[in-house]
Amino acid sequence: MSTVLRIDNLTLDIRGTDQVTPILRGVNLAVEAGTVQGLAGESGSGKSITGLTVIGLEPPTAITSGTVWLGETELMSITGSRLNAIRGRRIGMVFQDPSTSLHPQLTIGSQLTDHLRYHLRLSKAEARERAAESLSRVGIQGGMPVLERYPHEFSGGQRQRIAIAIALACSPDLLIADEPTTALDVTVQAGVLALIRQLVDDLGLAVLFITHDLGVMSSIADRVAIMRNGEVVEEGSRSRIFNDPQHPYTHSLLASLPGAKGGLQTREDLAAIGLRDEEATG
CATH class of the missing domain: 3.40.50.300 (P-loop containing nucleotide triphosphate hydrolases)
Structure with a gap:
């Protein structure tokens, strides 16, 4: 190891x-x-x-x-x-309260794709596809349409799963989870x-x-x-x-x-x- x-x-x-x-x-x-x-x-x-x-x-x-x-x-x-x-x-980071790490006025798709395009230099279409895959991996189903939803449309547990999806979207080596x-x-x-x-x-x-x-x-x-x-x-x-x-x-x-x-x-x-x-x- x-x-x-x-x-x-x-x-x-x-x-x-x-x-x-x-x-x-x-x-x-x-x-x-x-x-x-x-x-x-x-x-x-x-x-x-x-x-x-x-x-x-x-x-x-x-x-x-x-x-x-x-x-x-x-x-x-x-x-x-x-x-x-x-x-x-x-390094990905997940904090205690997802409401403080997710921007309330941006769709979860925007937050995921901005993250992916900044770090991985993906096209918009590539980033959206990877974002949907990341959400599915953490148990948020619905495909592309779910990317258009806002954080307030999800429950607390779902928002934390979304925060984990963002933290892991770029396949980091390390995840730091602080009271998640x-x-x-x-x-x-x-x-x-x-x-x-x-x-x-x-x-x-x-x-x-x-x-x-x-x-x-x-x-x-x-x-x-x-x-x-x-x-x-x-x-x-x-x-x-x-x-x-x-x-x-x-x-x-x-x-x-x-x-x-x-x-x-x-x-x-x-x-x-x-x-x-x-x-x-x-």
């Missing part, structure tokens, strides 16, 4: 008017092709800012050090158009998790999956890293983290889950749900 993303000793401080606040304190993490690397921790632990820093979206007052490798490309040393060419093309199911109800959440897992298994995609919910993490991740106060305090296989946690903080997180372990527990749970939730067919 090849390493798609490698984060080495990443630090980030926020510069204020009279002080510097440390946020990330030497983060080390790797994401392999065909796997889901989970990054879990409570609010303020540094997990989301880690994902944003990978794609160069850290706050403007941030001071960073360390290295972030996407394959053979070191991301911390590039900016501007070079970094823009990587975002969306080699938090805003969804449990049934819809399960369908989106099943979709991501299926895409990983079918396409060999590497995913950095960020969540505060260890119940969700237990259902999808191959490996899990636990963050606290800007540091990765424990990392290992899903089975080891959930069955034999070593760090006291990991113990406390697991103890807080309903019934000791919450959410969907196995990939078999996801496979049973698959893409059959009603959100995929609406």
Whole structure:
């Protein structure tokens, strides 16, 4: 298995008017092709800012050090158009709330085809065909006519599937999913998790999956890293983290889950749900 993303000793401080606040304190993490690397921790632990820093979206007052490798490309040393060419093309990003990442006044076809034409230099007809294929792959059926619809015409789960389609339209090496199911109800959440897992298994995609919910993490991740106060305090296989946690903080997180372990527990749970939730067919 090849390493798609490698984060080495990443630090980030926020510069204020009279002080510097440390946020990330030497983060080390790797994401392999065909796997889901989970990054879990409570609010303020540094997990989301880690994902944003990978794609160069850290706050403007941030001071960073360390290295972030996407394959053979070191991301911390590039900016501007070079970094823009990587975002969306080699790295896809899915955020918590699709209503903030989908433009409400543009059809989903426009949003998909603009993305494709910018990165892949496709013709308008080629981009529309690929856009319809991308939507079908994430469970949004209807062919070309569905491209003319607007985000508000879809349910929350469908909008998140559309956001995933946009993130994956250019066949990136890495998907960063930052709390992608938090805003969804449990049934819809399960369908989106099943979709991501299926895409990983079918396409060999590497995913950095960020969540505060260890119940969700237990259902999808191959490996899990636990963050606290800007540091990765424990990392290992899903089975080891959930069955034999070593760090006291990991113990406390697991103890807080309903019934000791919450959410969907196995990939078999996801496979049973698959893409059959009603959100995929609406």
